[in-house]
Amino acid sequence: MSTTNSTNSAAGGNTPHNAMGSVLNSVVSSLSLVSLSSTNNSHRSSTDQGTVHSGESISTGGSSHVGLGLRRFLGGRARRKKLLQDKLKGIGEKVEQRREEHRAERKEKREAAKSLKEKQREKEKEKELAILDVAAAEAEIQEDDSEVTAKLVSEYGEICHKGSDPNEELVLGQGAGGAVLLVKRPSDGHLFAVKKFLRQNFRESLYEYRKRLEDEYRIAAAIRNPNLVRTYELLRTSDEKLFAIVMDYCPYDFFAMVMAGIMSRKEIYCYFKQMVKGVQYMHHNGFAHRDLKLDNCVVTKEGILKIVDFGSVAVFDQEAVSRLEKKENEDDDEGARDSNSDSSERSEADGTLSYSIIKARGVAGSDPYLAPECLALTPYDPRAADVWSLAIVFCCVILRRFPWKIPRNSDGAYKAFIAAPSETVDAKGRKRIFGPDRLLRALPSKTRPVIGKMLSLNPDERITIDQVAEEPFVKQIEECYVEQDGAKEIVVNAQDHTHHLMMAEEIEKMEQDKKVLEKEKKDLEKSIGGGDDTKK
Template sequence: MGSRFSAPIPHSESPPTGSITPSSIDSPSGTISDSDAFSAPPSRAPSRHPSISNGKPAFKGNDLRELPPSSHQYPGSSPARPEVPTHPSSNNIAATRPRAPSTASHDSQGKFTLKDLLASSTPKLARKSSNRSASSKKSDSDRGPPSTNGDSTASLLKKYGVCERVAIGKGATSVVRLAHKWDRSEEKLYAVKEFRKRRKNETEKEYVKKLTAEFCISSTLHHTNIVETVDLVQDEQQHWCEVMEYCPGGDLYAAIKKGGMSPSEVECCFKQILSGVSYLHSQGVAHRDIKPENLFFDARGHLKIGDYGASTVYRLPWEATVHMSTGLCGSEPYIAPEQFSGKPYDARLVDIWACGVVYYCLHFQELPWRVAQRSDPLYAAYADACAATSNRDGANAASTPATISNLSPRACRPVIRKMLDPDPKRRLTIEDAMAQPWVQGIEVCVNSAKPTHIHVHARSMLQAHADKAQ
């Protein structure tokens, strides 16, 4: 596999925004034995991808840059909020989020350092890189936010407790606080996201549609690998707040940043992501923004998909037809190539592509390319290799592009190759991916009474949180 996960993926020194984990907690350094850590494959050529070595991050070759590292993206805290998701066929082209201009510099060796590149405006491993697609048709949310049975202020305080004054996350459209609710002798924790106030140029109807956009989808989803959305209520200042499950284990971005994940843990995380996506697709929902920053660990190390601001309903329960999507949604390094064409695309296959990129990140602690377009030399080389070896089976080394030829175990290569097929017509569906022998054989801690691995980062975050509470 790639270089050992010993050096973190750096991000800004500022606390994470919109995180479902307390941003004030510093993860313990933690160590892992050499037998548990990833070792570099002897056949792997020197990396041309964003890499980290000896604790000093650097970009080698090809002017690759990263987006400004904002903080953790809490579900629904993205600055550019979508309209209420409605009929699957009503997806419009998303408005690209404005970005502050920034300039990257070179280090003494002429390389772009990751610290410098994180300050640039080109998307990469960053937390505020999502574009959102808006829809314009009316839906049930036009009738207003969910009912709160009587006094909504009392509902927030009585049902979910008092929120801490210090935010655990901040976004352009919301602030996230931790709510403590004591039920007899048991303390329950909730993540409460307070939305911004209505702007002067917004009607009440427009405002309600925006703040309920994600809630309309996420509140209907219930699965082990999905962040649970609990309620939408008002606080004592009449601010609308979304109440969600609190996940103290941190997000997958932070876990990759910290390092020390064993191969078994990496595979477990990947299969849990696929399980969550499988559930979403079974419900007619495509996420369209799968990335490490939107994947969260609960207290037991279960990985959950959050942030449904870019999601779309591609099929209603009574429909058999899959509605194609339009619009550029997600975070650039994870966006599938067909999304850049401006033509309608199958949103399910966009999720599959992003899952393949996430596995690459888990394995090598770097991204395979800046953006899946011909303008990116790394992606162009990958696409050319795929075109030259368009054997769909991808079972032999000759048909596996160099980008993924060093992934391990060896059995994963044809699977990731077909998940990252530039041609969506040849790409695996989630059902195909889950049925692959390699995926079937992965042990998932969720289903194991005595798993052979533990989620190192999630457990350390949980312990740090417990120590802080004492």
């Protein structure tokens, strides 16, 4: 009995200890956040012997585990708190940085808006000043025009006006150089063409502007040849900012007459020989025109062609020009070279001048009429360039079109002209000709030899203007010319042709009438055709 009780008491004494160990283990595991289930299970599996000792050891081990868990828990919390603080600090710094950027942007926008307003105010001021400047410039121009007009009226006559409007001047032409007005002398009804030059541009100084116009006038005023327009005076304002040149007026526009197709072959040949004589005079007196073209030719009511516009002149013999200028105010040309004399020595072999000349530089003239050497950007003989241009003028008069747009390889027509002579047949059976004959075959057969020589690609091999005049075709032309009878000029007209002269306005009206007739003809043919269809 006693044994049994003692055993039961011993067993009953062990049961509370086991329960307490389980509770302590669960508390330790919850506080340390570490699974201690394996440790608790090992303690539960131990035998009843030594249970008290085991409980004591468990109790001691559990307290150490609790401290370690608390330390780990509190350390991790501190680290998380520090990380959170650092993160919040970084976010705050970024927010502040963005605020600073926004402030800078707003400040920059305010400054830009302020600058824009200032610029707008400056532009408005500049605009106001420009308006004032334009008004002042217009007033100055009007004053200069009035000054030139007063000189014209006092020395030459009244400026002609368009229709019955006294405020609208009759403008004969408007070009890159300026406008051309018409002035009539009351005493004898003589008409003058007055070219009012454009004012100085920004590319040249006032000195360059004056020199350019004075050089043009000086040569033009010295000319005394019936096939070159007569120039009388260079008018200028007191401040020398506006210039006007006074010339003889020729009523007929050569370009308009050519394009209208109203001239006979003999008329064309007459005009060509007159141009040859005019170019001869220039070359004999030391200068070349460099801008020969249809637009720079006018015709008088007697059928005398005159070359105009000496703004592109190139002087190749200064001594000859100086001699010509010395005779400017004399009635005769004794001492200066005329169209039938040439004091320069020539070689009988090739006809070239034996003395050195001043070569020209730069491009002057219009593209279709230019000689190919003018585009090479190297010095060239301006006389040879004139001969080429004169040949192109002749081709234009005959063909009523340009042979090419510009003498470059990029131009198909010119490229075919300079190609080696050949003939081919294309896929459609059409014959294609290459070489100079491509152009020359379209000209009258008797003109081909001289025009071919004038269009020689090598300027050193190109014939001179004197050689052109000696060509059989040119020599046999019966041209109209002017004889000098003292101070009086007498026009001698050729017997084998009559000149068909028409003003530009008359040609325009004729073209309009032609279009009306063509339209009426088409309408009539259409109506007749419609009637036939109805009948059928």
